[in-house]
Amino acid sequence: MNIAAEEIEKIYKILNVLEFSESEINNSVKKLGDLISTNIIVEALTEKGYKSKDGNFNYEEIDNFLKENYSEKEIKAITKKVTNDVTTDYFSKILKNISGDKLSIIENLLNSGSK
Amino acid sequence: MNGEKPIPEEILTPEQQIDQEKNPEKLSKDFFEEKQKSVFDKIKNVLNILRPHELEDTAAKFFGTLSTLAGLEMSRIAFLNQEQMINIMGQALTRGEIHAAETLAISVTGMGILIFSEGIKSAIQRIKLDREIKMEKSKKI
DSSP: OOHHHHHHHHHHHHHHHTTOOHHHHHHHHHHHHHHHHHHHHHHHHHHTTOOOSSSOOOHHHHHHHHHHHOOHHHHHHHHHHHHHHHHHHHHHHHTTTSOHHHHHHHHHHHHTTOO | OTTOOOOOGGGSOHHHHHHHTSOHHHHHHHHHHHHHHHHHHHHHHHHTOOOHHHHHHHHHHHHHHHHHHTTOOHHHHTTOOHHHHHHHHHHHHHTTOOHHHHHHHHHHHHHHHHHHHHHHHHHHHHHHHHHHHHHHHHHHO
16 A cells, blocks of 8 residues: 555544544545645646636646646645645544544544554 | 533634534535635636636536546545556546646655645644633633
């Protein structure tokens, strides 16, 4: 299993601890992924001042803009920041009403297998 | 709350009181509804959309397209090994779905261990701090 898969597996386990239904776990993980990926690209486009001229967009235009304006290192930095921000916001929201016992279980899950 | 002392209602705003009654699944749904509106606003700005009635269609297209484009849909990549990931990215690139898709997917794969766990740990620290502050306030009332 790759590193990302181990991390995502933890999210599945946490949502299971929170007693989400199976379909809601899958739905939430997908929505979280969609939200992160969309925010990464919107943030990247916004930060360097991308503006569509006519309200339309296409792959080639976005591809060219990102390639011309960003290094791989910069994209990684944005990816890291946005993912961290969205993840923190999401879990701050959904964990806020749970008991201290469940928080401890989740902390143990997070620490398991990490170095 | 498993024996934990609840936060007295008088130190919560009405919105917080309603939130306090919601379970994580309901809060999760609220979160995605709220964030989707927020990301639509950002898209509206980026795409320079002047006609409000066109926003929803365009934003939905943008939202769906970019999540596929970036190759980051986590439910798809959760159980892929490196070779499978490369195959998927190869297919995307063959379809003309850009260098950025590869860069982003590799970034997330490589940095996953830092970003998800760290984000969740930050959330837990934030919640603990928030609870301590509220309990301190409640002692003073």
